[in-house]
Amino acid sequence: MQRIWKIGSGLALLAAVLSLRTAFAGDDGPYAPLKLYDGSWEVKVSVPESKTDHLVNHCAQTGLFYACEQVVNGKTGALVVFLPVGKTASGAQEYRTQPLLANASAAGDWGHLTIDGDNWLYSWDSRDGKKTVHWRVTNHFTGKDKIHFEVQNSEDGTNWKTQSVGDEERKN
Numbered sequence: 001m002q003r004i005w006k007i008g009s010g011l012a013l014l015a016a017v018l019s020l021r022t023a024f025a026g027d028d029g030p031y032a033p034l035k036l037y038d039g040s041w042e043v044k045v046s047v048p049e050s051k052t053d054h055l056v057n058h059c060a061q062t063g064l065f066y067a068c069e070q071v072v073n074g075k076t077g078a079l080v081v082f083l084p085v086g087k088t089a090s091g092a093q094e095y096r097t098q099p100l101l102a103n104a105s106a107a108g109d110w111g112h113l114t115i116d117g118d119n120w121l122y123s124w125d126s127r128d129g130k131k132t133v134h135w136r137v138t139n140h141f142t143g144k145d146k147i148h149f150e151v152q153n154s155e156d157g158t159n160w161k162t163q164s165v166g167d168e169e170r171k172n
Contacts, residue, residue: 030084030093033115034066035059036144045166055168076102082113092116097124118142131155145170 038059045051059068066082078099085094095113111124120139125132134154139147147168152160 030095031061031066033093033120034068034082034095036141037068040171041147041168042171043166043168045164047162047165054171078102083110088114088116090116097122136160 037057039057041055041057043053043055045053054073056071057068058071059066064083066084068080068082070077070080078101081098081100083096083098085096087093093115095115096110097113098107098110100107109125111122113123114121118141120141122137122139124135126135127133132155134157135152136154137149137151139149141147149166149168150162151164152162154160
């Protein structure tokens, strides 16, 4: 009887591992859209000013996590870690995100990313004194090589003020 229990427990563990591996592997897994970030990009900020930066993302999946080291104009800026956490009721993929800055400053709370087709929404909160400021970045992909983005913030989570607008284009 004990041997049957051990075999049953082993099979249950194997099934759990295989189902996790299937859920996080392959082109249909949650990592597929994140792979779009890998490579060199030209970032043109049109609002508030006309500015161009060169961004290189070195991205890799490391087991459950996906990470991108971001190099801006030749200097490492951050390592952004992505953790898939599930799907919304409408089928969009959700992640938690954590930027780790190159200056080794303390990491904040995890942010959120929701990918719904070509529309990506990053959101997080920051503190300005005693006040919480809500932030969001919307990315709209037009193909795998172009992104239109807007950075906005809000004090109440309802009324949003646009801080910058721009476009990214792959330069590989």
